[in-house]
Amino acid sequence: MPFHIRESSPLHWVLRIISVSALAALAVYIASDSAPSTLGKITEACTLAIAAVSLNLLLGFNGQISLGHSTFVGLAAFTAGYSVNAWHWNPWVSLGVACLVCFVLGLILGLPALRLKGPYLALVTLAVAFVWPTVARKFLDQTVKASTLKGMRLRPPTWTGLSNNRTDRALFLFWLAIVLLVVTYVIVRNIRKSRIGRSLVAVRDNETAAAVMGVNLAITKTVTFGISAALAGVAGWLAAAQLATLDENSFTILSSIKYLLALFLGGAATLAGPVVGAFSYFFADDLLKTNATKWDFLPGPLSKGPVASFLLGVLVIVFVFIAPYGLVGFIKLQARRVAVVIPRPLRAAPLATESTEHISPAVAGEI
């Protein structure tokens, strides 16, 4: 018999505060005790997580697939890199502008998405992802007259007490990445738990019924596309802050696939899924890559280096079979045996009739 926790009861709040504090403590510990290269990796994982969270809003909650998210990430990175280096913009201003540019492109891409569904939408966004490197190449050739664009070099603000050396910059980027990930997460979480969030899921589940309930399909779908693109822009800006150089091959269709894998590995349409998935994917990939150079048990072209990608692919496929709802779905299922969060009861009946407790073991809210 699992332990029952009432939603929003003092115990539930204590548990929430403990889990958030534990995560914060973990971040502080990592920050105090890690080499710049490790911090860099976590920053990269956060970038992936932000992209996956943004894709979750669009695909997980609103049911619109996008294989073009690499383009939003790339566009934001180029916007930031170019405006800071060529026009000497303040990097923080470039974050806002990059997100705005992505929002507008997202709205525009959302228009054909109104008429297209499933595989057709996948195709259109795939085309965008394919065209982007060519456009970026042209831009580099004609505007920068170089093969790469310099990234931004963020200087830690003085109030942080950090200096401008490599170690401190890595530390600053690490904290910045964490903050941006938290902000992105909170935005998507707030949307999901609101009236608009319900309408997004309603549109995904049944468009006709959603429209009859008064949901404006065109606005809901295009604006969601725009917001998702803008959040992907945050990931792109962060990449521009971390990478020394940006070129057209930094953001190809492969990046989009990576966002999708991270999302499904963690669990689409759950709030924590894309974050858990992104970190798991990133560090599984990293672990395999660093170790695979020693492995030669597979024949010919698959041995050594490539075996890492191969194994990761196999792992992801196997995983989707054992845990179709992703890591988060799997963890929730296990956690339910130990403890269940009982949703806040309905308003009591007006004429104090017998008030039954509504406990359905199949359903538990999120902690």
Next chain:
Amino acid sequence: MAMLDVRDVSVRFGGIVALDGLSFTIDEGQICGLIGPNGAGKTTMFNVISRIYQATSGRVSFRDTDLLQVPAHGIAKLGIARTFQNLALFPTMTLLENVMVGAHSTGSAGFIRSTLRIGTARAERAVRDDAGDLLRSLHLDHLAFHPAAGLPFGTLKRLEIARALAARPTFLLMDEPASGLTHSEVDELSETIMRIRDEFKLAVLLVEHHMAMVMGISDRVVAMEFGRKIAEGAPAAVQSDERVIAAYLGTTT
């Protein structure tokens, strides 16, 4: 003046004429039965009123509003809600959330306010409380936190009614609410419809093949066949109409 005035409405799908110059009216607070054999065009009429289908010609006015100028998502705000013949629920959502979506048209928080969570708490609580009351009123409260997927058909039919009522409609369209229900459930449904009509001061347009039920609760009945009206009037008169009997020949239950 009638609340709903359907005038000469035709709908064609390629060569098929689903509605052929159909006209009828419904008054405030009235339960109007709409009957006819399979394929008569009843669901098509529902879809014209809820703006899912485009009428080829004709006019529909609802309390001074030209309904055919209103977009599909604007219908709910006018006070029109409906249920679907073949269920159109949100399967991944809980019953409570399904009903809360039903209240979408009564809310106002848009993308910005939802993202920033500014001044949304009170409205959210009210929507949740009302949705809970509606679930209780349709005896679904014990399933409030259960996802809609996988529940019995009869349960989901009641959920559709609860969701439609969440929009606080004044005109409710019900497409075969009794299909798939057992005898005792049908009797209960009749009572429910009369009860919600009085409680919410509704007008109801009821499509149903279950003749005893339609005739039992309707104030007026419109009978149609091949997209045309063949009879109209008090239940008893329509039931004994020769053309209606001919249309239903042997299929009356």
